[in-house]
Amino acid sequence: MTDKPQVAIYxxxxxxxTIRDMTDEETVIHNDRLAQAEEDNAARLVVEAQERADAAAxxxxxxxxxxxxxxxxxxxGPAPVEPEPAPAx
Amino acid sequence: MSDQxxxxxxxxxxxxxxxxxxxxxLQSGSVTSSTGTQTNVNESNFPVYRLVMKLSFDTTNMASxxxxxIMMGGNQSSWDGAxxxxxxxxxxxxxxxxxxxxxxxGNSRPGIYCGGGMFGASYxxxxxxxxxxxxxxxxxxxYDVRRKAYTTIDFNTYHQNSSWYPGGVGSSSAVYxxxxxxxxxxxxxxxxxxxxxxxxxxxxxxxxxxxxxxSSFTGDILLYRGGILNYVGN
Numbered sequence: 001m002t003d004k005p006q007v008a009i010y011x012x013x014x015x016x017x018t019i020r021d022m023t024d025e026e027t028v029i030h031n032d033r034l035a036q037a038e039e040d041n042a043a044r045l046v047v048e049a050q051e052r053a054d055a056a057a058x059x060x061x062x063x064x065x066x067x068x069x070x071x072x073x074x075x076x077g078p079a080p081v082e083p084e085p086a087p088a089x
Numbered sequence: 090m091s092d093q094x095x096x097x098x099x100x101x102x103x104x105x106x107x108x109x110x111x112x113x114x115l116q117s118g119s120v121t122s123s124t125g126t127q128t129n130v131n132e133s134n135f136p137v138y139r140l141v142m143k144l145s146f147d148t149t150n151m152a153s154x155x156x157x158x159i160m161m162g163g164n165q166s167s168w169d170g171a172x173x174x175x176x177x178x179x180x181x182x183x184x185x186x187x188x189x190x191x192x193x194x195g196n197s198r199p200g201i202y203c204g205g206g207m208f209g210a211s212y213x214x215x216x217x218x219x220x221x222x223x224x225x226x227x228x229x230x231x232y233d234v235r236r237k238a239y240t241t242i243d244f245n246t247y248h249q250n251s252s253w254y255p256g257g258v259g260s261s262s263a264v265y266x267x268x269x270x271x272x273x274x275x276x277x278x279x280x281x282x283x284x285x286x287x288x289x290x291x292x293x294x295x296x297x298x299x300x301x302x303x304s305s306f307t308g309d310i311l312l313y314r315g316g317i318l319n320y321v322g323n
Contacts, residue, residue, distance in 0.1 A: 005108030005305065010101045012130075012312075013114035017101060022108060030108065034303050037156035037204050 005030065052080040092122050092319040096135060099312045106147055106305035112312055113297040123322035130314060132294060137315030140259075140298065142242040144308035145234070148209040155303045157207045159244055160200030161257070162295030198286075201244075201257065204303065206282030208240045208263030238263060239308065244284075247315075258285045 004021040011017070022030065059079055062072045073079075099112050115138075116131045128134055140159065148155070220230050229235055244259030261282045300310060 006106060007109040007111070008101065008103065008107050009111045009113055010099055011113050012099050013117040015099075019105075019107075026109070030301070030303070033156045033158065033202075033301075037202070037303060040202070041155075041204075 055080040090323045092323070093321050094316040094319050096120050096130065096314045096316065096321050097311060098130065098314050099310075101310045103144075103307045103310070106307060108305055109299060109301035110310055111297055111299045112310070115296050115298065115312075116294070120316075120321045122320055126320075128316070128320040134318075134320065135314035135316045136247060137313075138246045138298070139313040139315065140242065140244045140300075141311045141313065142244075142300070142308065143239050144207070144242065144306045144310075145237040145239050146207055146209055146302065146304040146306050148304040155207070156202055156204040157302045158200045158202055158300070159259075160299040160301070161246060162199075162297070200299070201259075201284060201286040203259070203261070203282070203284045206240075206242075206261040206284055207302070207304075208238060209304070234307075256285065256287045259283070 005027070007020055007022050007026065009018045009020075055076075056079065059072055059076060062075065063069070067075070098115070098118075101110055101112065103110060118130045119127045120130060121127050138161065218231050220228050221236075223229050223235075240261055240263040242259065242261040244257060246257035261284075298312065
């Protein structure tokens, strides 16, 4: 066992499992996916921030029309809030 | 008990940290009914794939810079319309009941990427990083399996058309980490998630399933196959 990421292959034909180090080629793919995940996550955060902004703007327009907070909540749900990620330790 | 259509094809227990698990040679072997009739395990007889996993990820946070892939066949361009997170993927939605879908259509992935639907295993704010004493007085190290949370995943595909990759649907759930005792709203890394994928090309057959993640994981991976008839004896 090394510090390299471990890869397991379970063969349904034999019922045998093999555990080995991740190869250099697999490491490249692994790192590409990490970068893609980071990119996707950043894009998702942008979309969600815009959705919250749109929801808040729409909610304010309803309030400006004279509806109460409770009435707006009954119509469109609670005010959007920014999620807080779990703190790393 | 009468014969049944479900067959547990593999159960892999990842005792140590893994980055990837491949289940290979899926179209192999046979099952036997209670009358002794043998049926080959192949896509025609067992077109349904059901992955049930209980995994613990070696991280406190899976939401950023993380991936979790389920690849069936693993070929680029095999899947599209993947990455659909259903509405309740954070607790804010569980209190509001409003949806938030993220689609990935047009990118032709080799599998489904659902990293946001997994939860880091380490309980933050539970003296994480330090040894604690359990109720019986025993010391429990921070890396002890008892200190870790699990994400459970249930993912299914079905070959309804022999000429195309199947669609797939799944869900995952994970525990809340307990950082906010008075309210669990607005926490990104807890709750339940839904995800789905669609096939994009005309290769119906695959021989392996690979589950891989940016964060090492331990736990159990079970693969069930669903048959078109009750082939499996007890």
